[in-house]
Amino acid sequence: MLNGKTGIGFRKDFEEDFLTGTILKPYFIEVAPENWIDMGGYWKKIFDKVTERYPLTCHGLSLSLGSPDELDWDFLKKLKVFLKQYKVQLYSEHLSYAKCDNAHLYDLLPIPFREDAVKHIIERIKTVQDFLEQKIAIENVSYYTPVAAEMEEYTFISEIVNGADCRLLLDVNNVYVNSFNHKYDAHDFIKRLPLDKVAYMHMAGHLQVEEDLIIDTHAENIIDPVFDLFDYTIQLVKPVPVLLERDYNFPEFEQLQGELNRLQKICNNAWIPQHAAAN
Numbered sequence: 540m541l542n543g544k545t546g547i548g549f550r551k552d553f554e555e556d557f558l559t560g561t562i563l564k565p566y567f568i569e570v571a572p573e574n575w576i577d578m579g580g581y582w583k584k585i586f587d588k589v590t591e592r593y594p595l596t597c598h599g600l601s602l603s604l605g606s607p608d609e610l611d612w613d614f615l616k617k618l619k620v621f622l623k624q625y626k627v628q629l630y631s632e633h634l635s636y637a638k639c640d641n642a643h644l645y646d647l648l649p650i651p652f653r654e655d656a657v658k659h660i661i662e663r664i665k666t667v668q669d670f671l672e673q674k675i676a677i678e679n680v681s682y683y684t685p686v687a688a689e690m691e692e693y694t695f696i697s698e699i700v701n702g703a704d705c706r707l708l709l710d711v712n713n714v715y716v717n718s719f720n721h722k723y724d725a726h727d728f729i730k731r732l733p734l735d736k737v738a739y740m741h742m743a744g745h746l747q748v749e750e751d752l753i754i755d756t757h758a759e760n761i762i763d764p765v766f767d768l769f770d771y772t773i774q775l776v777k778p779v780p781v782l783l784e785r786d787y788n789f790p791e792f793e794q795l796q797g798e799l800n801r802l803q804k805i806c807n808n809a810w811i812p813q814h815a816a817a818n
């Protein structure tokens with residue numbers, strides 16, 4: 540059971556430590572299935588060893604839920620086999636789009652917060668869930684320019700999650716980044732989300748590049764206000780797995796494990812009542 544536990548993304552750079560478990564001690568690992576589905580040889584063997592040791596969650600990059608293009612059925616067929624093979628119960632994707640006119644844009648672009656987009660995405664999520672025979676979780680993304688919005692982002696997310704009957708991957712750092720850049724109240728935003736549907740959470744670092752602009756880099760340590768927002772949020776949410784996202788600019792493993800420990804302590808205090816009483 541991963542609820543209330545913390546994990547980290549598996550990367551090739553972490554191979555040795557993940558297999559010996561000397562410094563990094565996550566309860567689970569996350570990968571982008573796109574990076575591993577067609578893997579063979581040495582790295583397939585390593586991946587199999589690592590996934591024998593740690594439960595696996597998957598966070599996709601290429602489903603492109605917001606695109607007008609057809610779903611990529613070749614990818615979905617491979618994905619279904621992969622999820623079953625590695626017993627992945629938690630598969631999530633971004634509430635964004637990455638393809639247009641059959642071209643892969645190699646970015647996670649914001650979908651206009653509009654009623655026609657809501658209808659389109661609900662149908663796509665339902666199609667994917669029916670095919671995979673499991674619910675998926677969709678993630679609130681960071682974005683820098685709202686595109687032709689007709690509604691608030693929290694309404695957009697809520698209508699999709701409730702309409703598709705899917706789960707929500709709540710990325711707390713993304714809420715913080717958006718609330719700073721678009722000048723709204725992060726606590727109020729979180730309260731308006733469908734919190735009963737949260738099945739997974741992400742935490743990450745970001746970079747402030749201008750007085751009024753933060754970029755969601757996944758390359759910095761998590762700052763205290765994001766830890767505080769996380770602490771606030773998990774009081775409102777049932778226990779779920781929590782992932783530390785770190786994709787670039789890696790610190791020493793001790794530092795990463797320190798962030799995992801801090802997250803785990805906040806989770807324990809909120810989600811294990813006797814733990815809070817003992818502190």
Ligand SMILES: [Fe+2]
Pocket residue numbers: 678710741742784
């Ligand atoms: Fe995330």
